Amino acid sequence: MSSTNLCDAATLPRYPTIFVFKDSTVDPSNNDFLPAMIKSNFFPYGQDFPDHIPTGRFTNGRLITNFLASLLEIKELLPPYMDPMLSKDKHRRVLALRLLDWGWISARTRAIPELRAPTEEYAIPVVYHTVGCCGSGFWAIGPLCNAATPTCSNPSQFIFWDAVHPTEEVYKVAATLAADKLL
Template sequence: MAYYASYSITLIHLCTIFAAASLGNGLTRPKFSSILVFGDSTVDTGNNNYIETLAKGNHFPYGKDFPGHVPTGRFSNGKLVPDFIASMLNLKDTVPPFLQPNLSDEDLLTGVSFASGGSGFDDFTTALTAAIAMSQQIEYFKVYAARLKGIAGEHEAKQILRDSLVIISAGTNDFLLNFYDISTRKLEFNIDEYQDFVLNRLQIFIKELYDLGCRKFAVSGLPCIGCIPIQITKSLSLKDRKCVEDENSDAKQYNRKLARLLLKIEAMLPQSKVVYADIYDTLINLINHPQKYGLKETNKGCCGSGLFEVSPLCNELSSTCDDPSKYVFWDSVHPTEVVYKYIAKYIKMEVLPKFQFDWDI
């Protein structure tokens, strides 16, 4: 019986690898065994449902356009980028949160999300939001790795981690909560210094995952922070709602530093591939040229007034727009499903192909 169980697990793993390898237009695709996700609300598929925090998306109208029209804890009207990527790689239709009870062996074999809405690389960030700190996400990953070993055996589990696509999307909350809106860190750093502080924490985070067996990393840069509706509202731009250019300029500076840093990290970590995902340009393109993509509203969310409602303030009593697919933002912070889908397409076309190589191990 043990032989047949082991055989079945190995077969599932091999099938996911070969399916991913044959993805799209006959082109060779990266051989990812699973998808592992770390970060904030942009990639939290429901972990915040299971912790004490105000930052939750487990109530209507969140999930309005998710399969079954149910709120899952995702901070959008539907699916997130990891869900679309997992589907593109033929791994699964959606990525479950690691804290979800009763995860199946197949769920664990093909990947989970450890992300938490409100998280960031700076410990001050999660002190304010009561989210799952990035350091705690590492601890949950260690538990996951042990469970994976119990399912697949030590050798197979090690190979699954090596072949996993690791998505890291965080940093926005650090700047929103600690620099622009509450200014906690302004007492200690200027913007240039704080960027370096956050990037150093990111480098440590990647190294920890590498030491635990991960090798393939896709790391998201900051979005155009100044175009997030709540930031426009806080700038008191109520009539002429324009992006806050200083915050956008800071985000671009951070992203330039990040792109350079990731090359250095890759060079320091043997047999690793660390790829930068330029979310800024993808999102700003949708905002600047909405008609080209069938979009209409770019500076306010679909939920409520769209000016300030997010998480608990975007609730069952809130009105919603008639057609979220015409909106860039779902609430005053988070994009709509259609925008996440565009970002996922960018990752498929521009990021994943950079993993096309083989290692002689």
């Protein structure tokens, strides 16, 4: 009788799961399940998300955590851990990665050189780095960034979606740079 090793290391993913602990810059909409005063589950948040739906993510699309989970082949989109409709099986695949301190997001002047990588591969055409894409660009966040406020037509040229949260393009570049270091 031969024994079969059911736990072959070659078939296991390098990063089997991902856990997200932080704030609105990485939260995949757990805020929707909390008694929070500021939410983002309405348009124009999510305008560049698949199916163009607001999901409670504080950006125009996907977050760095979504891109990292995808690049690490864990999951295409992270669900909110607090969603009562999420099965126990899906909870196991949600996250084991504590992200770095994202203080660079609020330090706008320091953020620009860090986001412009030295190679063309990561270059993004950032034109607007002191204002956000939504609303006035200075104070709009949560309820002040809504369907009645104007948004820019080119979010990929902005570092910030609202007054403090990066655009999907910035999250994508940051996730690619982080994944390069992890892989």
